[in-house]
Amino acid sequence: MSKKDLGLLILILVVGTVVAIINPRFLLPINLANTSNLIGLFGILSIGQAFVIITGGIELSVGSVVALLGTLFIDFIAVRGMDWPLAFVLIIALGAVIGLMHGWLITRLKLQPFVVTLCGLLIYRGVARFYTADGTAGFGFGQNFPDLEFLTAGRSYGVPNSFIALIVISIVMWVVLHRSVFGRYLYAIGKNEEAAKYSGIRTGRVVMAAYVICGVLTALSAIYFAMYTRSISPASHGQFYELYAIAAAVLGGFSLRGGEGSLIGVILGTVLLQELQNLVNLLGIPSSLNFAVMGGVILIGVLVDQQWGVFRARRQMIDATRKNVAGAPAE
Amino acid sequence: MNCGAMNHGVMNYSDTSIVASTVAPFLSLESVRKTYPGVVALDGFSMEVRPGEVIGLVGENGAGKSTLMKILGGVTRPDTGTITVDGVEHDGLTVEASLGSGIAFVHQELNLFENLDVAANIFFGREPLRAGPLKLVDRAKLRVMVAPLLKRVGANFSADAPVASLSLAQQQMVEIAKALSIKARLVILDEPTSSLPLAETDKLLDVIKALKAEGISVIFISHRLHEVERVADRVVVLRDGMLAGTLPKSAINHDQMVKLMIGRMLKEREKASESARAPGGVALSAKAVRTSAYPDRPVDLDVRHGEILGLAGLVGSGRTELARVLFGIDERFGGSVKLDGKELALGSAADAVASGIFLVPEDRKLTGILLDLSIAQNISLPNLPAHAKRSLVSASAEVATAEKQKSNLGIKAPSVATRTGTLSGGNQQKVVLGKWLAMNPKVMILDEPTRGIDIGAKAEIYGLMRALADAGVAVLMISSDMEEVIGVSDRIAVMHEGQISGILDKDDFSQENVLLLAVGKKPN
Numbered sequence: 136m137s138k139k140d141l142g143l144l145i146l147i148l149v150v151g152t153v154v155a156i157i158n159p160r161f162l163l164p165i166n167l168a169n170t171s172n173l174i175g176l177f178g179i180l181s182i183g184q185a186f187v188i189i190t191g192g193i194e195l196s197v198g199s200v201v202a203l204l205g206t207l208f209i210d211f212i213a214v215r216g217m218d219w220p221l222a223f224v225l226i227i228a229l230g231a232v233i234g235l236m237h238g239w240l241i242t243r244l245k246l247q248p249f250v251v252t253l254c255g256l257l258i259y260r261g262v263a264r265f266y267t268a269d270g271t272a273g274f275g276f277g278q279n280f281p282d283l284e285f286l287t288a289g290r291s292y293g294v295p296n297s298f299i300a301l302i303v304i305s306i307v308m309w310v311v312l313h314r315s316v317f318g319r320y321l322y323a324i325g326k327n328e329e330a331a332k333y334s335g336i337r338t339g340r341v342v343m344a345a346y347v348i349c350g351v352l353t354a355l356s357a358i359y360f361a362m363y364t365r366s367i368s369p370a371s372h373g374q375f376y377e378l379y380a381i382a383a384a385v386l387g388g389f390s391l392r393g394g395e396g397s398l399i400g401v402i403l404g405t406v407l408l409q410e411l412q413n414l415v416n417l418l419g420i421p422s423s424l425n426f427a428v429m430g431g432v433i434l435i436g437v438l439v440d441q442q443w444g445v446f447r448a449r450r451q452m453i454d455a456t457r458k459n460v461a462g463a464p465a466e
Numbered sequence: 467m468n469c470g471a472m473n474h475g476v477m478n479y480s481d482t483s484i485v486a487s488t489v490a491p492f493l494s495l496e497s498v499r500k501t502y503p504g505v506v507a508l509d510g511f512s513m514e515v516r517p518g519e520v521i522g523l524v525g526e527n528g529a530g531k532s533t534l535m536k537i538l539g540g541v542t543r544p545d546t547g548t549i550t551v552d553g554v555e556h557d558g559l560t561v562e563a564s565l566g567s568g569i570a571f572v573h574q575e576l577n578l579f580e581n582l583d584v585a586a587n588i589f590f591g592r593e594p595l596r597a598g599p600l601k602l603v604d605r606a607k608l609r610v611m612v613a614p615l616l617k618r619v620g621a622n623f624s625a626d627a628p629v630a631s632l633s634l635a636q637q638q639m640v641e642i643a644k645a646l647s648i649k650a651r652l653v654i655l656d657e658p659t660s661s662l663p664l665a666e667t668d669k670l671l672d673v674i675k676a677l678k679a680e681g682i683s684v685i686f687i688s689h690r691l692h693e694v695e696r697v698a699d700r701v702v703v704l705r706d707g708m709l710a711g712t713l714p715k716s717a718i719n720h721d722q723m724v725k726l727m728i729g730r731m732l733k734e735r736e737k738a739s740e741s742a743r744a745p746g747g748v749a750l751s752a753k754a755v756r757t758s759a760y761p762d763r764p765v766d767l768d769v770r771h772g773e774i775l776g777l778a779g780l781v782g783s784g785r786t787e788l789a790r791v792l793f794g795i796d797e798r799f800g801g802s803v804k805l806d807g808k809e810l811a812l813g814s815a816a817d818a819v820a821s822g823i824f825l826v827p828e829d830r831k832l833t834g835i836l837l838d839l840s841i842a843q844n845i846s847l848p849n850l851p852a853h854a855k856r857s858l859v860s861a862s863a864e865v866a867t868a869e870k871q872k873s874n875l876g877i878k879a880p881s882v883a884t885r886t887g888t889l890s891g892g893n894q895q896k897v898v899l900g901k902w903l904a905m906n907p908k909v910m911i912l913d914e915p916t917r918g919i920d921i922g923a924k925a926e927i928y929g930l931m932r933a934l935a936d937a938g939v940a941v942l943m944i945s946s947d948m949e950e951v952i953g954v955s956d957r958i959a960v961m962h963e964g965q966i967s968g969i970l971d972k973d974d975f976s977q978e979n980v981l982l983l984a985v986g987k988k989p990n
Contacts, residue, residue, distance in 0.1 A: 314858045316850045323847060326838045332795065333833045334848040334901065335819030394838065 136399055139388045139440065143403040146436075150410055158417045168295055170413050172288075175297030176359050177379055178405040181387075182308050183352030184380035185401040186345045189312070189325045191393025192241065192248035194346065196233075196255030197353045197380055201373030203263040204229060204354050205361035209272045212280065219283045227354045233259075234350020238343030256377070263369035273366030287362035297359050301402075304352070309398040321345060325393030382433050383408055388440070407432070490553065491516045492651055492683050493538075493569075498547035500533050500707075507533035508544070509707040515652060518681040520674060522698030522718070524691065526727055526948060526981075530707040531687055535656060539571055540564035552651070570645030574657040576637050580630040584621075585612040587629055588644045615643040618680070619673050635666030642673055652683040657781070659690055671697050689780040691723050691985050703727055720987065728948075728977045745956065746771030747806075749940035750792065750823065750909045755801035757787035760964025764801055767959060767966060769909060769940040774931055776955030777944045778980050784964040785944045786828055789911050792942075793825040794818040805908065819848055822908030826898050826915055828944075830891065834898040837887030841879055842868035844886050845901040871900035876926065892923025899930060910934055913944045928954050948977050962986040 136144075155161045180197060187194045204226050211222035233255070240251045289296050312318040320341045323331040332338050361367060385391070386407055387400030411432055415425050494514035500507045508530045515521055525531050536542040537549070543558030550556070551567040559567075578587050585608050586593070594607040612625040619639045623632060629640060638658055645653050655674070659667045667690075674684050674697050688694050694701060701713040703726040710726040749771045754764035765788055769775045779785050790796040792803060794812040803810050805821055812818055818825070827833040835844045846853045846864040853863040868882035875896040879889055886897050895915065902910065912931065916924040931954065935941050945951045951958055958970045960983035968983040979989035 310858070316854050316857050316859055319843070319847075319850060319859055323836055323839065323843075327832070327836050329833050330836045331847070332815055333793075333825065333827055335816045336847070337814060337816045 137388075137397060140397060140399045140403060142440075143387065143400065143407065143436075147403060147407050147410060150407070150414065154410075154414050154417060161413070161417055164293060166413070166417075168290065168293060170409050171298040172295035172363070173412070174406055174409045175295055175299075175301040176356055176363060177376075177383065177409065178301040178402055179297075179304055179352050179356040179359065180376060181380040181383035181401050181405045182304060182398065183349035183356075184377070185384045185387070185389060185396060185398070186308075186312070186321070186348045186352075187248070188381070188384050188389045188391060189321050189393060189396055190342050190345045191325050191328070191391075192342065192345070193252060193381065193391065194237070194349050194353075195249065195252040195377050196237070196259055197349070198373040198376035198378075199256045199259035199263065200230065200233060200350070200353045201357040201360055201376055202367065202369045203259040203266075204357035205364075205367050205372060206263045206267055206272045206369050208358050208361050209274065209367060210266070212283075213272075213274045213278055219280055223283075223358060226358055227351055230350040230352075230354025230357070231347050232350070234347040234353075235343065237350070238346035241346070242339035242342050260369070263372075267367075267369055269370060271366055271368045284362060287359050297363070300359070304355075305398060305402055312398050317341065317344065322394055325395070327394075379405075379408060382429065386433055386436055489516050491550075492552060494550045495537075496548045496550070498534075498537065498544045498549070500537065500542065500544045506707050508537070510547070511704070511707065511709055512547075513702050513709065513712070515683045515685065517651070517683055518678055520678050520684045520686060520697050520699045522694035522701040523685055523687045523704065524689070524694060524701060524723055524727060525704035525710070529704040529727075531704055533707075534704070535571070535654065535687075538564065538569055538654065565648065568649055568651035570648060570650035570653050572638060572641040572645060572653065572655045572658060576634075576641055578629050578637055578640060581628070583626050583628050584616070584623065584632075584640050584643075585609060585625040587640055588612055588615060588625075588647050592647075611647075612643075615646050618646055618676065619643050620669070620676060633666060635669050638670060639673060642677070646682075650682065652685065653677060654685040654687070656687045657689065658686075659688060659693055667693060689985070691720050694718070694723070695720065720985070724978060724981050724985075728981065745773035746938060749806060750942070751804040752788075752792060753802050753804070755788070755791055755803060756799040757784055757791050757964070758796055758799065759784045759787040761799045763964035765961075765964070765966055769942050771938050771940050772935050773956040774935050774941040774943055774954055776951040776958040777942060777961065778946075778948070778951045778958055779961035779967075779984050781946060783961040783984070785961050786913055788961070789825060789827075789913050789942070789944055792818070792909075792911060793823060795825075819905075822906065824848075824902035824905070824907045824910050826895070826902070826910070826912040828913040828917070830894055830898060830918075835886045835894055835901075837885070839886060840883045841872065841877065841886055841889075841897055841900075842882040844897050845871055845882075845904055848901055849905050867904050868900070871897075871904055874903070875900050875930070890923075892919045892926075895919055895923070895927065899927070903930075903934075907934065907939050909940045909942065911942045911944070914946065915943060916945075916947065916950060924950075948980060951980060952977065960984050 151161070160166055180201070184194055184197060207229070208222055208226045211217040211225065212219045237251050237255060240246045241248050286296055291299060312321065320331070320336055323334070323336065324338050324341055328338055360373065364372065383404035384396060384401050385404070387396060387402070387404030389396030389401065408429060411429055412425065415422060415428055420428065491514035496512050497510045498508055498512070499510055511530070511534065523531060533542070537544050538559065540559035540561040540563055548555050548557060549559060551559070551569070554567070556563065579590065582590070589608060589611065594604040594611065596602045596604045609625055616625060619642050621636070621639050621643070623636055629637060632640065642653060658670055671693060674686060677684055686694065686697060695718055698718060699715050701718050701723060703710040703712070703723060705727060713722055747770060748768045750769040752765060752767045754766060756762070756764050767788070777785050787796060791798045794815045794817045798812065803812055805823065810817065810821055831837060836847070839847070842864045845868045850859065853860055853867065865882055871877070872879070872882055877893050877896045877900065879893060886894055889897070915927055915931070919927070931941050931943065935956070943954065952975050956972065958975065958980060960967050960970070960980055962984055963986065967986055968989060970979055970983070970989065974989065982989050
């Protein structure tokens, strides 16, 4: 765990302690379970976003994708009577196709990620609303999918299964990002795409794969969100979720220029964001201030991190100067 | 420096030429000296420029031309010497003083806002404003101000045209119009034609003649000697920071310029650089390859196993573009590339790397290495799968490879985990070499491999190239350093305006021959 991640963890614990002292309900099992469920849902989304951000890109359409794929998923199993495992696979595949499309437009046709995914944001939201004729997609009375519901909205030993899913995914993605060849390529491309290309890396394919991963994880979280809310009005479902995901990554130490950030960081970022949401509810802060609190904390966090970096660089320089004065290194 | 038989010394012509010497010079430099740590960039250099005179300033890369420009532009101060502009004597100019006395520059890299139109560019920051608190630009007045300037440079485009829509020559006209707008009395053109197609060059030379007719002085810096021949009233030749000679109009010719530019005996070729064995068969063979720089000029080039082929030529002659095509980074406009007789697709650098063609690029920091990664991570990057088990990177394998290259190449760093951004230029270049040496190169292309590297590391890099060639690798070295090309290569191919103008074998090596080919003439 890097120092950055450690700092974030300490911040989470401090905020948690303060909230628990002011309002002990924070530590009630039901509150913790609810919060960790949300952490699970948003965490999966944020990991996907992180893979795109590490390449120096951005994925703005995830909120709309959550709405569209969630709507389709409920429609497939509740209205069209499709077997849920089949619907599940279909939705994940759709997520992959969306990611592939974005990646293709960005790497082959050289469009800017911001533009491509902004158009996606508008298109998928529109399609979702059209698909339900601006109605609400939901389950009929008495419709039950016990296995699916257990896996998505259920709990094991009091722990939400969505949170367990996040942990499993995190471990896998940690290995991919921090230990695999592909992960190294992602960092190299994020740092300097030209130099990566000159080292013989097929940068286009790698970037495209990052968008596919984001699409798949977004699709997965879309299913979780759908099963959590159980009814979706596509006009508002998943709105601003892309910003939650980006915020989690930024809080977790990702640079929007790419090439920087850790998986633990993005998870901790998600945890902090959900803790803040919870704090707003528990401390009786008007919920209309929700976004303002989040924005304020992110700004302060990024500011502290940046100033800390400047301070450290200066200290390193002073140290180096001292060493040089003490005895110039042999060269 | 060796003052041997070929030293022509300073040539002085007593001919004080057409422009009356009674006219006071607009600019005169007197014994200007400028040193940088370890280098004497200008050494007692003197020259003068009279009103309405076109001076051709020539010299090899590194002769001191850019330092001279920096001094005239007020960017840097000379250590000693005086600069007299328009009768006022200075120890050194500031940027304001330079501009204020009417010295204007048109650089090789144009300083235009491509997204703005011509008029906005010419008067950028000095736009006429309408009355009122809003400070709106008075477009009508702007147009009235721009029109005569464009006419004077013979522009065939409108003041409203976006700069991005203009050709390079037209953009240069905009720069010159900008110079005229500040009432320039001396316009310095730095390599203005190096990136222009021939037809456009004529237009530019016409503009220079028009400036002269108005009594404006011009310093025309160019590697293209035949253009200097056409427009210059006097040629000033710089060599090793000193005035190698001036040629009056009557004495300006190609051979004289070349002689003055070289002007010294070649250094003895180093024994160590002699090839240990005869070169083998053709490794890399390019047939009718065309590049983005000169899409209408096909290039044929063979590089043999076990040889160092030097690729000489002037900046902008298309050498780097050729290297980029051979490495698969740039698109190939026709032609074929074969390695050991097998045709290569070369759709990307990955293809080239897979077939054993490696490039040490010109721009080390931007394309050669990743400054934020460690030495080990840089070295393993092109061959990462070989340093991984089941797709997971093995740090110990990476370190082992890097340690081997570090000791082989003598990379000076605390450890292979050191960030490459903290290394010196020479050590960074060794990291670039190390990543390819770890992978058994078949063809190694090096683009200006010793630029910005200290002497000691240079010699080591020459040794490495020779060792590679001795191991049977085909080495293609692009270099603008004449001594390097002649000292290191087994054969020299020279490029001129996108084509190979000639190939010299070892017996025909001379700076003069390379330079003649580089400017498109026949060697002696």
